Structures are given as structure tokens and as C-alpha cells.
Amino acid sequence: xxxxxxxxxxxxxxxxxxxxxxxxxxxxxxxxxxxxxxxxxxxxxxxxxxxxxxxxxxxxxxxxxxxxxxxxxxxxxxxxxxxxxxxxxxxxxxxxxxxxxxxxxxxxxxxxxxxxxxxxxxxxxxxxxxxxxxxxxxxxxxxxxxxxxxxxxxxxxxxxxxxxxxxxxxxxxxxxxxxxxxxxxxxxxxxxxxxxxxxxxxxxxxxxxxxxxxxxxxxxxxxxxxxxxxxxxxxxxxxxxxxxxxxxxxxxxxxxxxxxxxxxxxxxxxxxxxxxxxxxxxxxxxxxxxxxxxxxxxxxxxxxxxxxxxxxxxxxxxxxxxxxxxxxxxxxxxxxxxxxxxxxxxxxxxxxxxxxxxxxxxxxxxxxxxxxxxxxxxxxxxxxxxxxxxxxxxxxxxxxxxxxxxxxxxxxxxxxxxxxxxxxxxxxxxxxxxxxxxxxxxxxxxxxxxxxxxxxxxxxxxxxxxxxxxxxxxxxxxxxxxxxxxxxxxxxxx
Numbered sequence: 001x002x003x004x005x006x007x008x009x010x011x012x013x014x015x016x017x018x019x020x021x022x023x024x025x026x027x028x029x030x031x032x033x034x035x036x037x038x039x040x041x042x043x044x045x046x047x048x049x050x051x052x053x054x055x056x057x058x059x060x061x062x063x064x065x066x067x068x069x070x071x072x073x074x075x076x077x078x079x080x081x082x083x084x085x086x087x088x089x090x091x092x093x094x095x096x097x098x099x100x101x102x103x104x105x106x107x108x109x110x111x112x113x114x115x116x117x118x119x120x121x122x123x124x125x126x127x128x129x130x131x132x133x134x135x136x137x138x139x140x141x142x143x144x145x146x147x148x149x150x151x152x153x154x155x156x157x158x159x160x161x162x163x164x165x166x167x168x169x170x171x172x173x174x175x176x177x178x179x180x181x182x183x184x185x186x187x188x189x190x191x192x193x194x195x196x197x198x199x200x201x202x203x204x205x206x207x208x209x210x211x212x213x214x215x216x217x218x219x220x221x222x223x224x225x226x227x228x229x230x231x232x233x234x235x236x237x238x239x240x241x242x243x244x245x246x247x248x249x250x251x252x253x254x255x256x257x258x259x260x261x262x263x264x265x266x267x268x269x270x271x272x273x274x275x276x277x278x279x280x281x282x283x284x285x286x287x288x289x290x291x292x293x294x295x296x297x298x299x300x301x302x303x304x305x306x307x308x309x310x311x312x313x314x315x316x317x318x319x320x321x322x323x324x325x326x327x328x329x330x331x332x333x334x335x336x337x338x339x340x341x342x343x344x345x346x347x348x349x350x351x352x353x354x355x356x357x358x359x360x361x362x363x364x365x366x367x368x369x370x371x372x373x374x375x376x377x378x379x380x381x382x383x384x385x386x387x388x389x390x391x392x393x394x395x396x397x398x399x400x401x402x403x404x405x406x407x408x409x410x411x412x413x414x415x416x417x418x419x420x421x422x423x424x425x426x427x428x429x430x431x432x433x434x435x436x437x438x439x440x441x442x443x444x445x446x447x448x449x450x451x452x453x454x455x456x457x458x459x460x461x462x463x464x465x466x467x468x469x470x471x472x473x474x475x476x477x478x479x480x481x482x483x484x485x486x487x488x489x490x491x492x493x494x
Contacts, residue, residue, distance in 0.1 A: 045105040046080045051091055051116040053487050059090045075489070078110070089113075096120055102439040112392040115420035119432060119444045123483040128165055129158075133469050133478035134178055135456060138162075139188045142460050145467075146186050146195060147480065148178050157186065157197060159214060160480070170217045171195070171210070177202055182232070183323070183337070187244075189236050196234035196244055209234045209246060211257060222246070225257050226266045238280050239298070245269070245278065250288060252276050252296075270296060270306055275322045284309070284326045286334060291316020293324060293332050293344065310334075310344040311354055327370040331386050335361040335375070343373055345386050347397045355384060355398055362411075367419040374422060376413040380405035381422055383435060393438055404433045404443060412454060417461035417486055425454040430468065446485065464488045 049058065054075055058065050065079050084107045091099040096118040105111055132151035139146070145160040147167075155178055157171035176199035178186075187196040195212040207230045209222040222231055231246040231253075243256045252269040259265045274288035282295040285306060291313025294306030309329050316322070319336040326332050330348070335341030341361040346352035357364075357375050364375040371387040382402045389395035403422050412425040422433050423446070430447035447454070447468065455478070456469035466485040471478040 044081050045084055045107055046078060046082055046110045047089065047103065047105065048110045048112045048114075049077045049079070049091065049116060050075060050114045051077070051099075051118065052489055053093050053096065053118060054489060056091050056093045056116075056118070059092070061088050062090075076114075091116055091118065093118055097444050099442055101436075101442070113436070114391060115418050115434070115436070117416070117418065117421055117432070117434070117486055119446050119485070120487075123447070123485065125481050125483055127479055127481045128162075128467070129160055129167060129480040130477055132476055133471075133480060134180060135186075136458060136467070136469055136480055137186045137188065138458060138460065139192045140190055141192065142463060144188075144192060145480070146188065148186060148197075150177060151476070153202070155199065157195065157212065170214055171197065171212045171219055173199070173210070173219070175202060176200060176208055176210075183321070184233050187234055187236055189242075190238070190240040194236075194242075196236065198232060198234055206230060207232050211244075220257070222255070226255060226262070228253060228255070228266065233276070235278050237298070238278060245276070245283065247273075247276060250274065252283060252285060269300075274316070274319060275324050277324045277326045279326055279328070284324060284332065286313075286322055286324050287316070288319075289317050291319070291334065293326075293334060295329065311352070313342050313354065315340055323364075325364050325366065327366040327386075331366065331370050331373070333357070333364040333366075333373060333375065335364060337362065341375065343384050343386070345384075345398060347387055349397070353398070355400070357382075357384065357400075363413065365413075365415055367415060369419075372419060374413065374415055376424070378409040378411070379407070381410075381413050381424060381433070383422075393436060401435065401437065403435060403441070404431075412457035414457055414459050416459065417464075423457060423459065423466075425457055428452050428454060428470070430454060430457065447483075452479075 082105045084105050087103050087105055089101055089103045099116050099118055103111055129147055132149045134148045134150050137146040143162060147158045147160055149156045153174055155173050155176060156169060158167050158169045160167050179200050184198045193214050197210040197212060199208050209231045210219050212219045228248050231248050233247045235245045237243040242258055243254060246253050250273060251271040252273060254267045254269055256265050270285055272288055273285040275286040277284045282297045284293055284295055286293055292308050293310040294308045296306050310332060313334050319339055321337045324334050330346035332344040340359050341357035343355040343357055345355055360377045361375055362377055364373060366373055373384040373386060375382055381404050382400055385395045385397060385399045388397050410424045410426040414423045416423055420435050424431055428450045429445055431443055432446055433443045434441055451472050452470040454468055454470045458467040464484055464486060465482050467482040469478050469480050
């Protein structure tokens, strides 16, 4: 073979190899992989992950995978080139509990997991206070806690400065007690200078309300200001002007404690109601017969007719202990702790409707954006979606998702920081369940079983702290303590 002919053969061989390699590289770049089993190129899929903590190890079908960090703003991890079909995805980090799920990868589509939250294997607990704690109430800025104690026939209230742990007693009384079963709270004023404390007489069980100054400890019984019978559910006016509302025998009453003229200290806002809630602009009231929720703007004349918001709630006339929780005029939860519960949902697309939530509801919480409603009984916790949810896994407006159910009663159900996980106490354990029910739902233990019983859980998401009140069965003394949860994550990760 002549030298020129040899050169020509070599040229064509290298050209063939170049073209073959170029095509392969192009196919690889565009997400194709060659399947030796099928003898063809397959268009692959990918997985996008956003986790807390950020630094994690990822494995697919038991094999570690290399990752491509994309989008520094939202700190996602993108795994590409995954063959379509079923895979086992596992996320791990040193010192944290693992997350695992069976996933389905589709050609040309990124399967997304935006809210993977790994709890630590164990947490360092810091105690803040110990005593005969009945309940703890955070202030609006979370700078303080109000700790209510009951011991030896005495009710006391102390403030705790969260960062320093400084404890100051501001209230003490032996004639009245706090009733947890009332379902009412000690109310901090918006400026954190005053409290409204709902109590019951130790002798005849009558309800009273005390107004307490945080700075001076001065306490005033509402009955010494105005003769309101059996006042309950005191709530400060949102304008922070020193006035507040109470509910009394079917009437909503506005109290102005600083008025010199006794006749000017109270105004009946409306009557024939069974419950109320406050927003920044109006009072929402529940008609005791029809169960219709109406709004009354603040500053309205005494004869202003309430503006109906919702349809009548079925069975409202039989409600024995009703509550309403308002997100806005379009999203309102109405429930009776011994009866039925409903969600009023107006999404602006379909006819507004009352969505049944079931019976024996212990409490409800809207997410910050109002797109989800957490509601729970003693044995199960569920979430209702009030708007379409386009992030994977997609949810439809009005859809109800059962998150957890146990034969043993649990309590202290709360949203976690991302509103994609739910916290709840089960005996002495604190657990966390994810909403994502693709494959199995991960339910993790934050605080393991011990000889202590959790009777209050207080998440402070902005501070990445979670407080608990717990006690042993053999002691009347309770401990207020906290852990760092979830992990703080900065703009550029941890």
C-alpha cells in the first residue's frame, strides 16, 4: 500500500472516529445516554434536590452519584443523566438521619424534591426554666416568653427574656386558676408591655380576666372596670391602642379600660354569636344559629350590620365549643371541638364552598401564605390545600391529604418552618412527618422517647429554635427547654 493511500485511510478512520465521538458528545450533552441492552440512545431524566442541611451525600440505587451545583440563589443540587424508570434515592449527612424514597424518573423531566429536611441524630438540649409550668406564651417579637405556673393553690405569671434567660415574676393570685381545657391563651399586647390573662374562680368556676402591666406588675380585674358577666377569650385590639375584646354570653364586647366614665368603657359590637376571631381590619364573628361567618370593620357604628362572608355552616346550632380561625375573607376554618369542622374556601375560580374537615378537631393552623390548612384530631393530622400547588408533587385546590394517623393519641401539632413538614408529640417523643407522599412518607423522631411527657411544643422558625415543655409522670415540675431546629442556612449555604 502506497504512503498516500495509507494517509488517506488514516484520515478517513480519524474522521469517522471524530464524527462518531462528536455525535456521542452532542447526544450526551443533550441528555441522551446509550443503552447497551437495547442498542439505542435513551433520553434521560434528572433529579433536583434542595435539602437542609445543604452538604449531603446522594446515592441512587445504592451507588454514590456526582452532583452538579446549580442556581446559587436557591441552593439546589441537580443530578443529571438518570435512566428513565424506578430508582431508589437516598440523602445522607454525617450526624443526621437519612432520607430515602422510591422515585420515578421520566425522560426529559426533572423530578423535584424541594423540601428535604434531615433532623439530627441527636440534639443538645438547653434548659431555660423549671417549675410547675402550665403553659408558655411567646410574645409577638419572640423576645419574651410568659410562663404561667400553678403550685400549692397559687397562680403565677413570669416573663423570661429568651436570649438571656432572665426571669421576672409579674403576677400572683390565689383566688383564680388557669384552665387549659378552655383552649384560651394569655394574650401579649403588641408592644409587649401588657397581658390579658383569662382565669377561673377556684370557688365557683366563674370566668375573670386580668389586665397586667409587664413593667410594674400592676394587675386589674376586669370586673372592677366593667360588670361583664363571665368574660372569656380576651384579645387585644390590633391597633395596639390599649383596648381589647371579650366574648360574653353570645356578645362581642369592646373594652376601653382607660375611660374615666364607666358607661364609656364597654361597647357591645354584636350579639347572637358563638365565636370570634380578629384580623388586622375587622372582627370575624360566627352566628350562633346559622353558623354564617360575618365581618365587622373596626370603628363601625354600633348599629352596623355584619357583612356575611360565608355560607351557613351545617349543624352550627348544635356546636358546643366552636372556634373560627380566619386567614382572610376567602379562607376561614370553622370547627367545634366536639362536633364537625369546615373550611370556607373561595379560590376565585369555582363557586366558593364549605369543605368538610371531619369531626372532633382539636385545632387548625393556616400556612403563612394561606395555601394550606393544617388540622388535627387526637389521632390523625391532615392538610387541606386552599389553592392549586404547582410545585412537585402538585396538589389541587380543595384536596385533603392525611399526613399521619396513630392508634395512640398525640398532641401539640404544629407546622414546621417550611410548611412542608408537620411536628407532633406522641407521648414523650417529638416526631416530624413530611407532606410529600410519593412512595413512603418519611416520619422522623426529633426528640426520642424518654421518661418525660411533652405537653407543649413552641416552634420559633425565624430563630431556628424549637422549645418544649415537658415533665415526668412522678413530678409536678416541668422544664422549658429548647434545641436548635431546623439547621440555620445562609444565602451561600452552611
